[in-house]
Amino acid sequence: MEDKTLYTVTIFSENTVGLLSQVTSVFTRRQLNIETLSVSPSAIKGIHKFTITVYSNREDIVKVVRQIDKRVDVLKSYFNTDDELIHQEIALYKLSTPEFIKIGSAEALIRRFHAQILEINENCVVIQKTGHYAETQALFEELSELIGVLQFIRSGRVAITKSKIERLSDMLQERERKNSSL
Amino acid sequence: MNNEITGSEALIRSLINEGVDTIFGYPGGAIMPVFDAIYDYKDKVSHILVRHEQGATHAAQGYARTSGKVGVAFVTSGPGATNAITGITDAMMDSTPMVVIAGQVASTLLGSDAFQEADVVGISQPVTKWAHQIRCAEDIPAAVARAFYIASSGRPGPVLLDITKDAQFGKIKYEYKKATFIRSYIPKPEIDPEEIKAAAELISKAKKPLALVGQGVILGSAEEELKVFLEKSGIPTALTVLGLSAIPTDHPLNVGMLGMHGNIGPNLKTNECDVLIAIGMRFDDRVTGDLKTYAKQAKVIHFDIDPAEIDKNVKTTVRVLGDVKDTLAEVTKLMDTTTHSEWLAEFKPCSDREYNVVIQEELFPTSGSLKMGEVIHKVSEATNNDAVLVTDVGQHQMMAVRYFKYKQSRSVVTSGGLGTMGFGLPAAIGAKMGAPNRTVCLFAGDGGIQMTIQELGTIMQYDVDVKIIILNNHFLGMVRQWQELFFSERYSETTMKNPDFCMIANAYNIKSRIVDKREELDDAIAEMINHKGSYLLDVQVEAKGMVYPMIPSGTCVTNILLGNE
Numbered sequence: 001m002e003d004k005t006l007y008t009v010t011i012f013s014e015n016t017v018g019l020l021s022q023v024t025s026v027f028t029r030r031q032l033n034i035e036t037l038s039v040s041p042s043a044i045k046g047i048h049k050f051t052i053t054v055y056s057n058r059e060d061i062v063k064v065v066r067q068i069d070k071r072v073d074v075l076k077s078y079f080n081t082d083d084e085l086i087h088q089e090i091a092l093y094k095l096s097t098p099e100f101i102k103i104g105s106a107e108a109l110i111r112r113f114h115a116q117i118l119e120i121n122e123n124c125v126v127i128q129k130t131g132h133y134a135e136t137q138a139l140f141e142e143l144s145e146l147i148g149v150l151q152f153i154r155s156g157r158v159a160i161t162k163s164k165i166e167r168l169s170d171m172l173q174e175r176e177r178k179n180s181s182l
Numbered sequence: 183m184n185n186e187i188t189g190s191e192a193l194i195r196s197l198i199n200e201g202v203d204t205i206f207g208y209p210g211g212a213i214m215p216v217f218d219a220i221y222d223y224k225d226k227v228s229h230i231l232v233r234h235e236q237g238a239t240h241a242a243q244g245y246a247r248t249s250g251k252v253g254v255a256f257v258t259s260g261p262g263a264t265n266a267i268t269g270i271t272d273a274m275m276d277s278t279p280m281v282v283i284a285g286q287v288a289s290t291l292l293g294s295d296a297f298q299e300a301d302v303v304g305i306s307q308p309v310t311k312w313a314h315q316i317r318c319a320e321d322i323p324a325a326v327a328r329a330f331y332i333a334s335s336g337r338p339g340p341v342l343l344d345i346t347k348d349a350q351f352g353k354i355k356y357e358y359k360k361a362t363f364i365r366s367y368i369p370k371p372e373i374d375p376e377e378i379k380a381a382a383e384l385i386s387k388a389k390k391p392l393a394l395v396g397q398g399v400i401l402g403s404a405e406e407e408l409k410v411f412l413e414k415s416g417i418p419t420a421l422t423v424l425g426l427s428a429i430p431t432d433h434p435l436n437v438g439m440l441g442m443h444g445n446i447g448p449n450l451k452t453n454e455c456d457v458l459i460a461i462g463m464r465f466d467d468r469v470t471g472d473l474k475t476y477a478k479q480a481k482v483i484h485f486d487i488d489p490a491e492i493d494k495n496v497k498t499t500v501r502v503l504g505d506v507k508d509t510l511a512e513v514t515k516l517m518d519t520t521t522h523s524e525w526l527a528e529f530k531p532c533s534d535r536e537y538n539v540v541i542q543e544e545l546f547p548t549s550g551s552l553k554m555g556e557v558i559h560k561v562s563e564a565t566n567n568d569a570v571l572v573t574d575v576g577q578h579q580m581m582a583v584r585y586f587k588y589k590q591s592r593s594v595v596t597s598g599g600l601g602t603m604g605f606g607l608p609a610a611i612g613a614k615m616g617a618p619n620r621t622v623c624l625f626a627g628d629g630g631i632q633m634t635i636q637e638l639g640t641i642m643q644y645d646v647d648v649k650i651i652i653l654n655n656h657f658l659g660m661v662r663q664w665q666e667l668f669f670s671e672r673y674s675e676t677t678m679k680n681p682d683f684c685m686i687a688n689a690y691n692i693k694s695r696i697v698d699k700r701e702e703l704d705d706a707i708a709e710m711i712n713h714k715g716s717y718l719l720d721v722q723v724e725a726k727g728m729v730y731p732m733i734p735s736g737t738c739v740t741n742i743l744l745g746n747e
Contacts, residue, residue, distance in 0.1 A: 018307060029308075063490070066489055066490040066492075069490070070489075072367045073312075175365050179362075179363040
């Protein structure tokens with residue numbers, strides 16, 4: 001197998017029922033495993049934004065993005081590599097409160113990882129950490145070893161490009177302008 | 183209140199507003215309101231009751247392919263819709279404009295595993311250009327407008343509308359507005375003048391250019407633009423199976439058909455040309471064989487309307503995005519007038535060799551069993567080489583597209599991409615209705631015809647004039663051919679004990695004849711062509727005939743098998 005790079009695919013689409021399966025089936029057909037997926041409303045009303053990460057080679061990802069772009073309800077899709085992006089994930093860790101108190105070094109841990117405590121009750125402590133995959137993973141491994149993690153959840157990646165501003169609104173205006181001038 | 187109509191009536195009126203006059207379909211519980219509504223519009227739109235929903239979709243495809251209009255099919259929910267999936271997928275692969283209207287259970291029942299409920303939108307999404315569920319009557323006109331716009335614009339394709347029963351019953355004030363704009367959908371990419379310039383320069387400088395023409399030219403009605411382009415440049419031109427008839431068979435620049443069973447010349451010369459000009463074709467694996475050895479010496483220019491086709495299989499030197507009707511005309515303006523008579527002459531030895539080794543024996547045998555090729559050749563001649571050819575899938579299909587001749591565009595209706603056995607008979611019905619003034623000849627194998635043979639009932643009911651020629655070798659011939667060549671002649675499950683096709687035709691009141699002697703062939707063909715109305719000719723052909731030339735799957739285009747050379 002050739003070397004694969006982690007690509008981040010960004011898709012803007014109309015918020016139509018069933019679009020997610022249309023998008024994922026493009027990956028499925030090419031035997032590409034989706035690593036992370038995050039979908040949410042974009043800055044423009046009625047338009048949703050997908051952020052998908054996937055290991056692939058450049059040739060395949062170009063084809064995948066074109067196939068996605070071809071779907072009628074997709075407005076725009078593109079891909080980036082990590083060096084072109086500011087990206088972030090969020091992770092939550094649930095720990096047992098008695099165990100958490102027992103270790104005694106909680107402060108050092110929280111400081112070292114720039115984590116936050118969201119909740120403390122008699123049963124559990126919930127810690128939040130944002131960062132790259134490796135960072136949230138490192139905290140998970142350390143906590144697991146130290147006191148055990150009762151529950152762990154990590155979000156999909158969200159990302160913003162370092163280049164120019166998002167120009168989807170410009171593109172939409174241009175499309176509407178051309179249509180009305182027809 | 184009395185200017186309100188039901189969603190079903192709104193659907194019928196929307197279709198009429200889109201110019202629909204023929205619908206192929208089959209009723210059922212969840213689409214009954216629509217069938218009730220069409221009862222009042224019999225003077226404006228005719229509904230053809232097929233015998234199976236797969237037949238409805240293939241007939242709609244055949245209709246679309248010969249008429250250039252959007253084919254329309256009506257099916258009910260659940261099994262009606264799932265039966266339509268094969269035709270929808272076929273239309274997707276072959277870029278056929280089609281709108282399938284499926285009934286669906288009432289919206290209150292959706293997701294409850296109701297009787298005849300299936301997630302039809304979910305099932306069809308991967309095989310449609312657009313699939314959409316309508317749950318209220320108000321949405322019907324706009325959705326139909328959008329469906330026709332999407333199906334027919336850009337690279338055409340099938341669209342599925344899934345309409346719940348309550349939406350069919352709901353009352354609305356009818357208003358219709360055609361769709362011309364969807365903000366997320368760009369059917370025709372804008373022409374880039376740089377691409378036009380680069381293509382014109384490369385073509386002008388080419389020493390040994392070869393043009394590969396696909397169905398895009400026919401879908402884009404660019405036959406005239408292609409002709410002007412070719413005649414100004416003098417470029418030898420090969421056609422894909424679906425591109426056949428984009429230029430006439432006897433055009434001096436037409437060097438033949440590409441692909442696994444294509445002609446020797448264009449396949450060999452693909453790997454000798456210096457500039458390969460692909461026009462509205464998608465480099466299917468049946469055309470290219472092994473991509474690692476395909477046209478590596480050539481600079482590649484790719485004209486296509488679909489950006490996703492560029493570099494998908496073959497890396498291009500110059501891409502020309504846009505509608506070929508526009509881009510070909512633009513490139514023609516900028517390029518030099520050239521001739522390539524020496525290069526064109528290089529194709530001659532190839533076609534001579536093919537004639538001597540393969541064609542002569544196939545078309546003009548003097549002894550032995552009847553050959554598929556000779557039957558096809560004779561039928562083509564008997565129809566003045568101007569009939570519409572419809573085929574099923576298999577050996578007869580490859581023989582038919584090789585040996586039938588074409589004078590005008592839209593003369594070939596065949597399942598190219600999906601290779602759907604059972605396509606032929608229903609597609610021929612649609613093809614005839616799409617081109618009522620032309621003779622329609624269907625060639626089918628004894629296997630494929632039996633997959634949709636019930637459509638003889640449709641032919642009987644509507645007096646459809648289709649000439650059905652079964653090239654009967656009592657084998658699933660193409661699979662048998664591969665078994666002979668690649669599976670040590672182990673004929674696993676490819677022999678067929680067939681019914682008496684003439685008795686079947688007789689049951690449907692269709693005139694028929696069986697032929698197994700060479701002396702009777704001309705007479706039988708003449709009788710078939712002269713007969714008013716449909717006719718079934720069962721031709722008993724050589725049991726173990728082979729389609730040659732053949733480029734084995736996945737090998738280099740120069741690796742051509744010729745059989746008995």
